[in-house]
Amino acid sequence: MSKSSARPLSDAPAGKREAVLKAAGALFLQVGFGAASMDVIARSAGVSKATVYAHFASKEALFAAMLEEGTRARFGDLDADIEADAAGDDIAAGLRAIGRKFVAMALSPGGIAIYRVVVAESARFPELGRAFYDNAPSVMRDSIERFLKRAVRRGQLVIDDPRIAGDQFVGMIKGDLYVRLLLGLIDEINPAEAEQVIEQAVHTFLAAFRPR
Amino acid sequence: MSKSSARPLSDAPAGKREAVLKAAGALFLQVGFGAASMDVIARSAGVSKATVYAHFASKEALFAAMLEEGTRARFGDLDADIEADAAGDDIAAGLRAIGRKFVAMALSPGGIAIYRVVVAESARFPELGRAFYDNAPSVMRDSIERFLKRAVRRGQLVIDDPRIAGDQFVGMIKGDLYVRLLLGLIDEINPAEAEQVIEQAVHTFLAAFRPR
DNA sequence: GTCTATAGATCGATAGAC
DNA sequence: GTCTATCGATCTATAGAC
Numbered sequence: 001m002s003k004s005s006a007r008p009l010s011d012a013p014a015g016k017r018e019a020v021l022k023a024a025g026a027l028f029l030q031v032g033f034g035a036a037s038m039d040v041i042a043r044s045a046g047v048s049k050a051t052v053y054a055h056f057a058s059k060e061a062l063f064a065a066m067l068e069e070g071t072r073a074r075f076g077d078l079d080a081d082i083e084a085d086a087a088g089d090d091i092a093a094g095l096r097a098i099g100r101k102f103v104a105m106a107l108s109p110g111g112i113a114i115y116r117v118v119v120a121e122s123a124r125f126p127e128l129g130r131a132f133y134d135n136a137p138s139v140m141r142d143s144i145e146r147f148l149k150r151a152v153r154r155g156q157l158v159i160d161d162p163r164i165a166g167d168q169f170v171g172m173i174k175g176d177l178y179v180r181l182l183l184g185l186i187d188e189i190n191p192a193e194a195e196q197v198i199e200q201a202v203h204t205f206l207a208a209f210r211p212r
Numbered sequence: 213m214s215k216s217s218a219r220p221l222s223d224a225p226a227g228k229r230e231a232v233l234k235a236a237g238a239l240f241l242q243v244g245f246g247a248a249s250m251d252v253i254a255r256s257a258g259v260s261k262a263t264v265y266a267h268f269a270s271k272e273a274l275f276a277a278m279l280e281e282g283t284r285a286r287f288g289d290l291d292a293d294i295e296a297d298a299a300g301d302d303i304a305a306g307l308r309a310i311g312r313k314f315v316a317m318a319l320s321p322g323g324i325a326i327y328r329v330v331v332a333e334s335a336r337f338p339e340l341g342r343a344f345y346d347n348a349p350s351v352m353r354d355s356i357e358r359f360l361k362r363a364v365r366r367g368q369l370v371i372d373d374p375r376i377a378g379d380q381f382v383g384m385i386k387g388d389l390y391v392r393l394l395l396g397l398i399d400e401i402n403p404a405e406a407e408q409v410i411e412q413a414v415h416t417f418l419a420a421f422r423p424r
Numbered sequence: 425g426t427c428t429a430t431a432g433a434t435c436g437a438t439a440g441a442c
Numbered sequence: 443g444t445c446t447a448t449c450g451a452t453c454t455a456t457a458g459a460c
Contacts, residue, residue, distance in 0.1 A: 016443085032332060034246020038436060048445050053437065055443090113335075120244060120332030122396040123325075129395030137391050164387070164412050171383030175376070179349050183341030184334040200376050208419035228425085249453060260427050265455065267425095 017055045019045040024066045029113040033063055033121050060125070067128060070114050075105060075136040082143040091156045091210075092202055098144060099173050099198035106136075107174075107189050112181045119182075141166060157209045165209060172201035229267045231257040236278045241325040245275055245333050272337070279340060282326050287317060287348040294355040303368050303422075304414055310356060311385050311410035318348075319386075319401050324393045331394075353378060369421045377421060384413035 023045035027036045038059055042049040056062035082101055086094035105111050114132075122129030144166035151157040159165045175197055180186050235257035239248045250271055254261040268274035294313055298306035317323050326344075334341030356378035363369040371377045387409055392398050 051444055119394045126396045133395050167387035168384040171387045172380040175379035175383045182331045183345050184338045204420045208416045263426055
């Protein structure tokens with residue numbers, strides 16, 4: 001694959017499309033799809049509205065392109081990172097590394113913002129929810145499942161259904177923190193609290209699945 | 213407390229305010245705040261737009277009133293219900309009852325819809341997120357914490373931090389199911405899958421916190 | 425309180441010149 | 443491709459009659 005089909009033929013100035021995408025990301029993620037206007041996005045990007053429509057066919061298309069870009073930028077190398085960080089023999093350390101990775105991405109202000117708008121609009125644009133799921137949560141699930149299966153094969157864990165167990169681990173980390181972030185009760189995670197939540201999730205997980 | 217202050221003085225016809233609230237709930241929860249219009253809500257309620265504004269000062273006020281009503285209707289008797297269903301001595305049965313209650317409310321189509329719009333708009337209207345949290349997740353947390361503390365007091369469970377443990381239990385039940393519901397990948401929960409997820413959460417929880 | 429009619433503002437999208 | 447200017451539709455909110 002060479003270039004996105006939405007890219008114009010000439011890329012001499014080259015900056016405008018990216019400027020629009022960046023401005024769209026900032027506004028959409030802050031106020032949502034409905035409250036964001038093409039006028040404001042164009043002005044914020046330093047271009048005219050006609051230029052915006054020269055690169056993106058509609059507001060919906062711009063929104064979708066911005067989400068694809070943002071999701072890839074934030075969650076692109078997720079599985080490779082986990083594979084590298086959780087490669088050792090120490091199961092607790094591996095789980096901790098996975099937990100930290102998840103917190104750093106999904107619970108970051110940017111991760112929360114993108115999840116928020118996707119959840120908000122996925123009722124009207126179902127393909128957005130599907131695309132996001134395939135590129136973020138699904139990738140994470142597969143990575144964790146692979147990690148857990150390897151540990152089971154080595155006899156380090158005893159798990160009936162590694163897929164469900166992985167979901168349980170992620171769910172325990174999210175806990176109430178994720179709800180408070182999504183509802184705007186807190187803007188950012190307290191690093192100490194995050195570390196504590198991860199540690200307790202690892203502890204509960206190992207207490208349940210470690211060989212007796 | 214007698215009547216809401218937003219209620220008009222005369223309640224002779226009485227039906228119009230409730231009709232508007234009902235229509236607003238249906239539309240807001242289906243398409244979100246931005247895509248819902250006061251015209252459509254008024255027509256759907258069988259009244260004029262002026263009547264809508266006679267009862268609710270603005271679109272935002274109608275949205276907030278609808279959320280308050282909807283949250284109370286759906287999660288109102290949450291703690292009393294849990295207290296009743298999980299009163300017995302059987303810990304596994306109590307956890308199962310809590311899990312089923314949670315699934316029936318938070319994972320129902322209506323529960324998902326209301327959570328979706330609150331998450332979507334809580335960035336711009338922070339008080340909505342706070343109000344929802346206090347009336348639903350927070351109540352559930354307190355109920356579960358009470359249940360777990362009682363079990364610990366009786367020596368049926370060994371838990372350092374019952375609050376975190378409760379969050380972990382709920383998080384395990386949500387698992388990947390909740391994500392797929394919020395992203396619109398599935399419309400409703402498969403009852404068999406829900407029962408399986410609950411059962412496995414109970415199993416993992418007891419494996420970790422049952423006395424040795 | 426409830427209606428009809430409309431003001432006033434904004435928004436998505438495009439026409440036409442360069 | 444990029445600009446300015448604008449169209450046409452839609453939306454929130456209100457004025458005025460009953």
